[in-house]
Amino acid sequence: MTVELDAAPDAVWAEFCAELAQARAVLMRPAAPRDTLSQAEAVRYLSRLTRVALESIVDSSDPDFPRLFQMSNDIIKIGGDNPDTSYWNATIAGDRTYRIHGTRGSVPYLSFGTKANRFATDGAMVSTGELDDARMRFERDGSFEIIVSRDRREGNWLASTHDTSFLLVRQTFYDKARETPASISIECLDRPDRPAPLQPVAIRDQLRRAAAFVRVTAQSFADWTEMFMAHPNALLPWDQDIFQKVGGDPNIHYFHAYWKLAPDEAWIIETQVPGCRFWNFVLQNWWMESGDYRHIPEAWTNGTKARLTPDGRLVIVVAARDPGVGNWISTMSHLSGTALLRWIAADTRPTPTCRVVKCRDVADLLR
Amino acid sequence: MMDDAMTVALTSDPSAQVRLAPVWRGFCEQLAQASDILDRARAPATPLDQAEGVRYLSRLTRTALNMLVDSADPDFPRLFQMCDDKIKIGADNPDNLYQQVVVRGDRDYRIRGRRGTVPYVSIGSKANRYASDGTMASTGEIAFSDVALDHDGTFEIIASRDPQPGKNWLPLADDTTLLIIRQTFENKAAQTPAQMQVERIGGPKTPTLLTSACIEAQLSAAAAWVRGTATTFAEWSEWFRSEPNRIYQGKDQSTWYRAGGDPKIWYGHLYYDLQPGEALVLEVMPPSCRMWNFQLDNWWMESLDHVHQKIWVNSAKANYEPDGRVVLVCADSDPGFGNWIDLAGHRQGTALWRWIEADAHPVPTCRVVKL
Numbered sequence: 001m002t003v004e005l006d007a008a009p010d011a012v013w014a015e016f017c018a019e020l021a022q023a024r025a026v027l028m029r030p031a032a033p034r035d036t037l038s039q040a041e042a043v044r045y046l047s048r049l050t051r052v053a054l055e056s057i058v059d060s061s062d063p064d065f066p067r068l069f070q071m072s073n074d075i076i077k078i079g080g081d082n083p084d085t086s087y088w089n090a091t092i093a094g095d096r097t098y099r100i101h102g103t104r105g106s107v108p109y110l111s112f113g114t115k116a117n118r119f120a121t122d123g124a125m126v127s128t129g130e131l132d133d134a135r136m137r138f139e140r141d142g143s144f145e146i147i148v149s150r151d152r153r154e155g156n157w158l159a160s161t162h163d164t165s166f167l168l169v170r171q172t173f174y175d176k177a178r179e180t181p182a183s184i185s186i187e188c189l190d191r192p193d194r195p196a197p198l199q200p201v202a203i204r205d206q207l208r209r210a211a212a213f214v215r216v217t218a219q220s221f222a223d224w225t226e227m228f229m230a231h232p233n234a235l236l237p238w239d240q241d242i243f244q245k246v247g248g249d250p251n252i253h254y255f256h257a258y259w260k261l262a263p264d265e266a267w268i269i270e271t272q273v274p275g276c277r278f279w280n281f282v283l284q285n286w287w288m289e290s291g292d293y294r295h296i297p298e299a300w301t302n303g304t305k306a307r308l309t310p311d312g313r314l315v316i317v318v319a320a321r322d323p324g325v326g327n328w329i330s331t332m333s334h335l336s337g338t339a340l341l342r343w344i345a346a347d348t349r350p351t352p353t354c355r356v357v358k359c360r361d362v363a364d365l366l367r
Numbered sequence: 368m369m370d371d372a373m374t375v376a377l378t379s380d381p382s383a384q385v386r387l388a389p390v391w392r393g394f395c396e397q398l399a400q401a402s403d404i405l406d407r408a409r410a411p412a413t414p415l416d417q418a419e420g421v422r423y424l425s426r427l428t429r430t431a432l433n434m435l436v437d438s439a440d441p442d443f444p445r446l447f448q449m450c451d452d453k454i455k456i457g458a459d460n461p462d463n464l465y466q467q468v469v470v471r472g473d474r475d476y477r478i479r480g481r482r483g484t485v486p487y488v489s490i491g492s493k494a495n496r497y498a499s500d501g502t503m504a505s506t507g508e509i510a511f512s513d514v515a516l517d518h519d520g521t522f523e524i525i526a527s528r529d530p531q532p533g534k535n536w537l538p539l540a541d542d543t544t545l546l547i548i549r550q551t552f553e554n555k556a557a558q559t560p561a562q563m564q565v566e567r568i569g570g571p572k573t574p575t576l577l578t579s580a581c582i583e584a585q586l587s588a589a590a591a592w593v594r595g596t597a598t599t600f601a602e603w604s605e606w607f608r609s610e611p612n613r614i615y616q617g618k619d620q621s622t623w624y625r626a627g628g629d630p631k632i633w634y635g636h637l638y639y640d641l642q643p644g645e646a647l648v649l650e651v652m653p654p655s656c657r658m659w660n661f662q663l664d665n666w667w668m669e670s671l672d673h674v675h676q677k678i679w680v681n682s683a684k685a686n687y688e689p690d691g692r693v694v695l696v697c698a699d700s701d702p703g704f705g706n707w708i709d710l711a712g713h714r715q716g717t718a719l720w721r722w723i724e725a726d727a728h729p730v731p732t733c734r735v736v737k738l
Contacts, residue, residue, distance in 0.1 A: 021395035
């Protein structure tokens with residue numbers, strides 16, 4: 001028997017590599033930064049998108065045998081990833097029933113959502129079911145079980161609909177180093193005995209989708225950055241629908257910004273902090289990758305790390321070097337990039353005021 | 368495209384203006400060359416084997432990028448898994464969890480962790496000496512039977528060239544480049560793995576900035592690694608194919624050790640070539656040993672899907688004959704005798720028998736039967 005494809009397998013691989021090469025268009029956009037660091041990081045970003053595209057689309061896409069994977073993590077950074085949250089995804093299908101089980105850990109916030117990709121009809125990734133720890137029942141030892149199905153179940157139940165296509169598990173930490181994440185596994189209860197053997201048409205289709213994912217993802221977030229560039233150095237609410245439609249968390253109010261600073265300039269951000277479950281502020285590169293928060297404490301701040309003024313205001317200073325007034329966020333040698341402030345489950349949504357000043361004036365201005 | 372006419376400026380000057388699109392294109396073009404393994408004359412042309420070959424290249428690509436782009440800084444060591452439940456290389460062991468860390472022999476590291484209940488854990492330091500004597504040489508070993516644990520099961524190990532009296536010590540050599548953490552389970556579902564973290568002692572505070580020369584070199588190394596790794600194990604598969612349906616004895620065990628194999632293991636590689644309805648039966652009296660196992664791999668030497676299918680067996684899980692012998696039957700379905708090992712749709716491919724810390728190394732007998 002020979003391969004039943006209109007292209008030989010070596011041509012399938014060559015086609016994948018050729019399509020993957022097209023993703024380089026994002027580096028050549030007229031608005032994209034041309035400094036060595038930003039360009040080198042963009043190439044590395046494409047390599048990371050390639051990894052996650054292949055893991056999710058080739059090796060984690062069978063809804064009969066769901067596999068939890070991370071679309072972003074401490075290394076793979078996409079579209080304003082959140083340093084205080086860990087996300088796990090699994091491909092599932094709305095016509096099947098799943099059992100999730102695990103242990104609670106000590107993470108402050110744990111939630112489960114099912115999503116349907118309705119880009120073709122509603123132009124959006126919509127939520128088809130939500131369950132969070134406040135509404136869940138846990139055993140004394142912290143273990144739990146959830147049934148994911150279209151029909152309502154007793155106990156912990158997460159709803160799906162006929163077009164549900166994936167599961168999203170979110171864990172938000174106040175302090176990742178000290179809090180234990182929940183551990184989770186998932187199985188399909190009405191699956192066949194064994195996975196189907198891999199077909200040549202299946203791998204060809206998966207590789208095409210993976211290459212397209214890399215190209216389209218890089219383009220989409222470059223489009224966002226270019227939108228933010230219209231109002232540099234301002235954290236604005238924009239149209240929240242834009243962020244919700246791609247799967248944003250409805251509990252979060254997002255303030256995005258494009259920033260650009262001369263080496264002797266500082267960006268001062270001031271705001272009241274609303275009553276909220278959590279907030280954070282993250283500096284990102286032009287490609288919307290969060291800064292290297294594993295190794296650089298000044299890459300981001302949050303309600304645990306930051307110090308507020310005596311009257312409860314938050315003042316953040318973004319600069320190349322520490323001006324010594326507290327809440328310093330480092331530009332990490334970048335000349336421009338993006339930033340994201342999140343109010344999570346907040347009772348009000350104050351918009352921060354922003355200004356750019358000379359670094360030498362920061363101490364006087366904030367005294 | 369417009370970048371065709373541009374050249375890449377290999378500079379670390381932050382004010383330099385560059386366009387690195389050609390670097391990405393160059394990587395993709397180099398990666399495309401790995402497909403020549405699919406065209407090897409002896410590689411099976413069945414839809415399943417060819418589709419798995421393409422998927423294998425995609426898996427090699429992502430592990431190469433993880434290892435050589437994102438886990439390659441010896442000042443900020445990062446544990447990574449070269450192989451996992453989906454990334455499979457060179458007859459990876461279904462009973463093992465392997466983690467790697469890129470290090471340098473002239474630096475010191477602290478390994479902290481929690482022991483877990485996994486029966487066997489060891490850490491080795493390795494030097495890549497392929498260029499000088501063609502080996503991945505061992506430069507130090509520590510087994511957890513020799514590691515002092517705290518009352519709560521936690522431990523600390525120092526990895527360094529200089530001995531660390533009174534402490535758990537993993538020796539490094541000047542040319543050490545990699546640590547390998549090996550964990551062997553009898554039952555992965557029931558035993559908990561050891562958890563470890565690695566940090567450099569006395570290193571810089573933050574990583575150096577990425578340069579265009581660095582990312583270009585990393586991507587080129589990743590593409591070369593994909594092709595080199597795929598080629599190496601395709602050659603092995605072709606060696607075993609010269610003696611089908613029996614344990615391959617054409618090479619000395621030192622061949623496997625030089626490639627980074629564990630000297631405590633005897634490796635019995637095998638190439639199976641079966642017609643529909645045929646099964647391969649292996650039979651042996653196991654020697655006294657810490658553990659043994661047998662696994663089926665595809666032609667590319669990926670272990671078959673051991674998460675969802677019964678494609679391997681080990682000494683703890685096997686059923687034995689009344690006299691202590693073990694009979695394994697590699698077949699499409701359970702034959703009703705011995706230990707069924709699922710071919711999972713494959714007719715040609717490779718397999719591996721391991722005797723681990725055994726006092727003798729009997730070669731299992733093999734025969735093809737009609738079911």
